[in-house]
Amino acid sequence: MNTVVRSTCPYCGVGCGVEARPAVNGGHEIIGDKQHPANFGRLCVKGAALGETLGLEGRLLYPEVDGERMTWNAALDETASRLQAIIDEFGPKAVAFYASGQLLTEDYYAANKLMKGFIGAANIDTNSRLCMSSAVVGYKRALGADFVPCSYEDLEQTDLVVLVGSNAAWAHPVLYQRLVQAKKLRPQMKVVVIDPRRTATSDIADLHLALRPGSDAGLFVGLLNYLLQQQPLMTDRFDGQSDATTLAAGWSLAKCADFCQLESAAVQTFWQWFASTDRAMTLYTMGINQSSSGSDKCNAIINVHLASDKIGRPGCGPFSLTGQPNAMGGREVGGLANQLACHMNFEPADIAKLGRFWGSERIAQTSGLMAVELFEAIARGDVKAVWIMGTNPAVSLPDSSRVAQALASCPLVIISDVVRNTDTSRFATVRFPAQAWGEKNGTVTNSERRISRQRGFLPSPGEARAEWWMISQIARRLGYAEAFSWQHAHEIFCEHAALSGYENNGSRAFDISGLAHLNLEQYDALEPVRWPVTTASTPAFKSWRSNGKFQLVPVEPELPEALADHRYPLILNTGRIRDQWHTMTRTGGVPRLMQHINMPLIDIHPHDAKRYGVTEGDLVRIASRQGGMVARVQVSDSQLPGNVFAPMHWNQQFSRRGLVNGLVAGVCDPHSGQPESKQTAVRIQRWQPAWRGEIFAREKIEFTDEVQWWRQTSHGVQHFVCAAENLPAAWAETLTAGRGWQLQYARGDGDFYHLLAWHNGELQLAFYAAKGWPDINTSAVVSAFESAPTTAASRHLLLAGKSAGVLRDAGATVCSCFGVGEKTILSAIATGCQSVGLLGEKLRCGTNCGSCIPELRALIAKAAK
The missing domain is CATH 3.30.200.210 (Phosphorylase Kinase; domain 1)
Known part of the structure; x- marks a missing residue:
């Protein structure tokens, strides 16, 4: 077998x-x-x-209503009854679904069909709104369809790659390494990185343009003007060229350089490279999309590819890299509130077409509420029931404290999720246990339009079920049994595929009708395939606008709405880090993924660090007009002066005050509804707690309100980094009082306080506090909970946070694939491993995913000084 x-x-x-x-x-x-x-x-x-x-710790395994476990039938009956009562009293627009790019296409399709096709409102939106909805608008305006005109193979064939607003080395590591390999094989390929930060992606850049945050559109509108000076447009191919070119004509090299705060020579070099090369690709993600003018930025990029004919050919095109495994699949099935299924729109012909296919007279007639406005409607009481599927909006949405307040006031909050306790699930009226990755079956679509199978290889634990099953069960109880009679995800996929070709005849780019007749065995064996997939021949690339022309969209570059002032003098940028994913509900539980960056940080330029009196490792309070957080300082000249960066992953399960989106305002692009998460005006203030420390415990730790804490995932032990303004000894007494433990402690005139607690020869608690960060060997302490030291000398070493030398302190993890620390790497460099290749031969670092290679090079350079 x-x-x-x-x-x-x-x-x-x-x-x-x-x-x-x-x-x-x-x-x-x-x-x-x-x-x-x-x-x-x-x-x-x-x-x-x-x-x-793949473990079951923290899993939601059984249905719950009002905090009480129920059978599936009872929970579904009660939930459907409450939904129906709200619809009967307040109408279908009082109900909403909020979905996720983590859902499979079959789950997404079922949710969209129920909401837009049978409940009869379009209030289904998705966390994909937060990452790629501006890209959708850009493609639809220019090409007439949400069609990404590129593939990964193009990276091997292009002459110029422009990465703009994309730290692909960390956010899309495998694709980035594919680019690294392509450049290695073809050294003449040029790479331009456009980003206010110098990130790991800049490691292979021939040119890095550290432009003013949010000024990207100026760079590309100016490039359009430059291109038009080199080569006139073929006007019979385009609509909108007059307005677009007139606007662009005002963007001279000098004006563009001033707007973007770049050297004119650097801008001109980029423009010359783009104009002179035959094949060019522009890869863009959140730095473009997450903006109050993100749609226009996307079109500014697409405009230069259309005008220069660098699109629809091998090695060419504007390539939006999606952030989630099935953000593209959600776009296909109508998971966004302003679109219908299979790339259809809220137009009379499409509405009627969908009604005929689904056999429904209740098709939503107008767009629904997009993510930010959806939760604003919940706060107002206009939406009284929301079903949140596989996502954590109390962490990921901007102005997250207001999102939490909205959910707290909502009469019916349904959660279908894998994890029982999240920042969002604490507001749940109903909890449905969902299947996790490895348990569920279906399809996803990646950035290059490739449909792939997710296949289950684990049994569903407890009573976990697929989301499509939950949705169909609710639909049946609402009276729509015939339309939701599926018994297997395969049937949903085939229905979705059939709809994609229904009365299409080449009018819609998305068409996978060639897969509509797969039997179950063929579906199970489906190999990765890029759409369109039809029985007829279709052109690889064209305009899907009614007149067959491409649209050049006039773009007037705009700066972000967030502006620094005397109260909030810094601009905060948010984004992903290398080893964590979204709100950490999956990756946060893996010890080795917590070793590279183990708590919220804020990157700050040395000039700003000096200005605000902070140094490496300090704790700071960060505040905006919306809220505040606490983070650890990392001084780095990769930042522009006046700008700071913080990761977006930490939630209230892993940090007491680490919600970066609590600082971000709900300002959105007017066309796409995508929030401007990349620019927020903030201030920072050094926080000087009485102590900072680490605590390890066999049992759960209860923190008092004055203690700031950051959870660290370690094997077999509760582990936290913490800080507070009270005395550490007094706080430690609250943890050990009345337990009958044998205590061993050391203190040094207020400079440090260490405590070990023993019971029957087993270590129960280890606490290390100091005015600065305590210098301890974490591996040695964690190991002591598994195998306690037995001699007086070894226990005294443990009290000091050390070991007898068997477990050496490797330093901060650089290579997470093989657990190689900074101290180990520096030692190897000192003994002659002065290249990435030699380090890889000796320590294996940099030989797997390659994400640590920029840091390895930086350590080699540091050692050489």
Whole structure:
């Protein structure tokens, strides 16, 4: 029997193929699928650690209503009854669904069909609104369809790659390494990185343009003007060229350089490279999309590709990299509130067409509420029931404290999720246990329009079910049994595929009708395939606008709405870090993924650090007009002066005050509804607690309000970094009082306080506090909970936070794939490993996903000084 199951990674939109096979010591080993065309076997560290996310700790396993466990039938009956009562009293627009790019296409399709087709309102939106809805608007305006006109193979064929607003080295590591390899094989290929920060992606850049945050449109509108001076437009191909070119004509090199705060020579170099090369690609993500003018920025990029004919050919095109594994699939099924299924729109012909196919007279007639306005409507009381599927909006949406307040006031909050306790689920009226990755079956679509199968290889634990099953069960109870009679995800996929071709005749780009007649065996065996997939021949690229012309969209560059002032003098940028994913509900539970960056940080330029009196490792309070957080300072000249950066992952399960989106305002692009998460005016203030420390405990720790804490994931022990303004000894007494533990402690004139607590020879608690960060060997302390030291000398070493030398302190983790620390790397460099290749030969670092290579190079350079 073949025990290998081929599936697709559940993280970013690269859509890497994986293989799951039983591990020798139990569990499953996850490796890259060498046959999958997205990754050919390569995985990033998060994908490689998938086998470590398959445990059941913290899982939601049974349905609950009002905090009480129920059978599925009782929970479904009660939920449907409450939904129906709200619809009867307040109408269908009082109900909303909020979905996720983590859902499979079949789940997404079922949710969209129920809401827009039978409840009769369009109030279904998705967390994908937060990452790629501006890209959708850009493509639809220019091409007449949400059609990404590029593939990963184009990276091997292009002459110029422009990465704008994209730290692909961390956010899309496998695709970035594919680009690294392409440049290695073709050194003449040029790479331009356009980003206010110098990120790991800049490691291979021939040119880095550290422009003013949010000024990207000026750079590309100016490029359009430059291109038009070199070569006139073929006007018979375009609409809108008059307005677009007139606007562009005002953007001279000098004006553009001033607007973007760049050197004119650097801008001119970029423009010359783009104009002179035959094949160019522009890869863009959140730095473009998450803006109050993100749609226009997307069109400014698409305009230059259209005007220069660098689109629709190998090695060419504007390539929006999606952030989630099935953000593209959600776009296909109508998961956004302002679109209908299969790329249809809220137009009379499309509404009637969908009604005929679904056999429904209740098709939503107008767009619904987009993500930010949806939760504003919940806060007002206009929406009285919301079903949140596989996402955590209390962390991921801007102005997250207001989102929490809205959910707290909502009469009916339904959560279908894998994890029981999240920042969002604490407001749940109803909890439905969802299948996790490795348990569910269906399809996802990646950034290059490639449909791949996610296949289950684990039994569903407890009473977990697929979201499509939950949705169909609710639909039946609402009276729509005939339209939701599916018994398998395969049936939903085939219905979706049939709808894509229904009365299409080439009018819609999305068409997979060639897959509509797959039987169950063929569906199970489906190989990765890029759409369109039809029985007729279709052009690889064209305009889907009614007149067959492309649209040049006039763009007037605008700066972000967030402006620094005397009260909030810094601009905060938010984004992903290398080893974490979204709100950490999956990756946060993997110890090795917490080793690279283990708590919220704020990157700040040395000039600003000096100005605000902060140094490396300090704690600061960050405040905006919306809220505040606490983070650890990382001084870095990769930032522009006046700008800071903080990661977006931490939630209230991992940090007391780490919600970065609590600072971000709900300002949105007027066309796409995508929030401006990349620019927020903030101030920082150094926080000087009485002590900072680390605590390890066998049992759960209860923190008092004055203690700031950051949870660290370690094997077999509760582990927190913490800080407070009270005395550490007094706080430690509250943890040990009345337990009958044997205590061992050391203190040093207020400079440090260390405490060990023992019971029957087992270590129960270890606490290390100091005025600065305590210098301890974390591995040695964690190991002591598994195998306690027995001699007086070894216990005294543990009290000092050290070991007898068996477990050496490797320093901060640089290579998460193989657990290689900074101290180990610096030691190897000192003994002659003065290249990335030599370090890889000796320590293996940099030889798997490659994400740590920029840091390895930086350490080599540091050692050489």
